[in-house]
Amino acid sequence: MRLTWRDAATVPFMAAIIAVYTAHLGGADGWLLASTRGNATAILVLGTVGGCALGSAAExxxxxxxxxxxxxxxxxxxxxxxxxxxxxxVALIAANGSALAVLFGATMALWVLSTLRHLFTAAAPRPGGELGPYTHEVIDQPPVRH
Structure with a gap:
């Protein structure tokens, strides 16, 4: 396969997740950054929109x-x-920092695995792609006159 527009669109979301979590670890103040629940909410929302919504499990x-x-x-x-x-x-309910770390790590691992799979997996053949350049001559037959 190759990287697609979806892979490029997920980069800002993952960068925002990294920024939010790093700021939280650094002890940043603010309504979102200061609390474990706020960070968990931000990471869940950004991961859902940037990862799940832009992903395609069918491929x-x-x-x-x-x-x-x-x-x-x-x-x-x-x-x-x-x-x-x-x-x-668990991070939302108990405001647990370890659970927040698990959320962050799993989200980043999912993104990295998805991107690596897109880079190193061969593209699946498209339906009809293996038929060749002269397929239309077989499909679009002129009418037969008797």
Missing amino acids: VFEGDRRSTGVELYATLTGLLGLAALVGGA
């Missing part, structure tokens, strides 16, 4: 669905997504 399953690599990737990203969700919920 993972194009081509050979029985591939071990696809199964491993889907399992790993599913577990990371679950870790992010649980970490975010």
Whole structure:
């Protein structure tokens, strides 16, 4: 595959997540940065909009669905997504800094894995792409006269 506009669109969201979490660790003041719950909310919203909404899980399953690599990737990203969700919920409910760190780490790992997969995975063949340049001659037959 190759990097797409979606990969470029996620960069500002991930940069904002890094900025928010780094500011929180640095002890920044502000209505959002000072609290663990505020940071968890920001990371959950930015990760959902910048990662989930711009992502496309369907492209993972194009081509050979029985591939071990696809199964491993889907399992790993599913577990990371679950870790992010649980970490975010615990960070919101209990204002737990460790859960916030899990949320941040899982979100960043999901982004890195997705970007690396786009860089290093061969593109799946498009439907009809393997037919060749003269396919239209077979499909668009002139009418037969008897």
